[in-house]
Amino acid sequence: MRLFYGVQGTGNGHITRARVMAKELFKAGIEVDFQFTGRAFDKYFDMDIFNGYQLRHGLTFSFNKGQVSYIKSLLTSKPITFIKEVKELDLKGYDLVISDFEPVTAWAAKSQGIRVLGIGHQYAFNHKIPREGSDPIADLVMKYYAPVDIGVGLHWHHFGQPVLPPVIETKELSKKINKKKIIVYLPFEDTKIVIDHLIPFKNFEFHIYTADIVPSPSDFVVCKPLSREGFQQDLVDCAGIISNAGFELASEALQMGIKILAKPLHAQMEQISNAAALHQLGYGQVMHDLDVAAIDHWLHNANAIQVSYPNTARNLVEWIQNGMPEMTADYVEGIWNTVDIKHIHN
Template sequence: MKIFYGVQGTGNGHITRAREMAKAFAEAGVEVTYLFSGREASRYFDMEIFNAYQVRKGLTFHTRNGDVSYLKTAFETHPIHFVRDIKTLDFSDYDLVLSDFEPVTAWAGRFSNKKVLGIGHQYAFNYPIPREGGDFIAEKVMKYFAPTRQHIGLHWHHFGQPILPPIIAVHEPPERSIPNKIVVYLPFEDPQDVIRMLRPFREHDFFVYMPVRLVSPAEHIKIRPLSREGFQNDLADCAGILSNAGFELVSEALQLGKKIMVKPLHSQMEQISNAAALKQLGYGRIMNELDSKALARWLENPHRIRVTYPNVAKILVRWIWEGMPFIDDDFVEKSWSEVNVLHFN
């Protein structure tokens, strides 16, 4: 079996999910060609597992200081380049096309005769799940950004819908965590605003991962460059994580039993809805702005949740290998039957 797999590369969450799928495909002996879009080729890192992957410009959202600008996004879109990228893809040698909300692959598949399957969190929004922050533009973007006729949606809970648990690395939580160690990943916020919020809390050590190089301004604020290995090491033994409301990172934090505080991107329906789902499930706290008072309350509260998820990547690869049979209630229920939720204080 040969598969062409397109992955949205704007954020690191889609790539993290693709890494787990890549491991499962490799174990099953499936040949996969990977394509990434949404950022410059030089800005991808720790990509060895994807071998000789392809890169396209694709489409991406313009963000500034924690806000998504649809107007600037539209101005910076290059439709002629996008159409050219679509036309250059040839799926004739492949048995299946996958898209993790990757627009070039999804649209190229739409105009081909190949079966195209969407896998990702965004496809869960085709069902009635918690959603907030929607408007006409946001709804159209979600619907037409990377459309596929068949899809698998992923979420932290099924909400009574035919969606599956997150695709994340499955491993035991660390034996110990450092009580005052907090990992911070707020790449869409102004770095100086983040530092200003963290500075008063000297009794905590903040490991701040940023896409820009800055000198650590205080002993308790430790600036780190983006690194998959470094981030995973710090995530393993931290007490909690402060991040935007991206799906994959929160999924990892839940799996590891870390306490969670999220600050969703403004005007980004997916992240605002993720925050609403976290609140509804009782899995994490929310700040709508960079708020030192909200941060103080969260730092003082030891309550955390650990959610154990099955190896969904292996489940999906086996399902694909078996010819993608109809997903019935038994398949969904079996996938969720291994999920356990534990509360700690």
């Protein structure tokens, strides 16, 4: 079997999910060509697992002070380049085309009359799940940004809908947690402003992963360059994460029993909805703006939730190999029945 797999590269969550899928696809002996779009070519890192990959510009979103700017996104988009990339991508000879909310792959498949499978969190919004912050532009983006014929949605809970658990890598949990260690990943915020909000908490140590390395006035707040390996090493023994409300990192934190403080991007329906879901499920705390009081409350609340998810990537690969039969209620329920939830007090 030969697959073409397009991945949205604007944030690291889609790439993280693709790494897990790649591992299971290659293990099953499936040949896969990966394509990534949405960020500058020199901003990709730790990509060895993909055994070579294609890069295109695609489409991306622009951000300003922690908020999606649709006007700036439109002004900085390159529609002629995008149309050219769609026309130049030849998908003949592939047994299946997959898109993780990646527009060049999705539209190329559509224009060539090839059925495309969508795997990702965005496709869960085709069902009745927690949804907030919606507006006409957000609805259009979700519908037309990367259209697929079959969409397999992923979420932290099923909400009574035919969605699957997150695609994440199962890690061995650390037996020794540093209760003072906090990872901070707020890539769309001003790093200096983030540091200002952390300075009051001298009894903790903050590891900020950012592309914008700036000097810190205190030794308990450290900026670190983006690194998959370094991030994962810090994640193993940390007590909590402060991050935007992206899906994949929160999924990893839940799997590892790490408490979560989420700050969703303004005007970004997916992240606002994710924050609402975290709050509704009791899986994490939310602050809609950087807030010293909210950070203080969260830091001194030691409760966390651990959700043990199955190997959804392996389930998906087996489902693809079996010809992608209809996901019946019994099939979906059988997968969710393997999920285990525990309350953790670190």
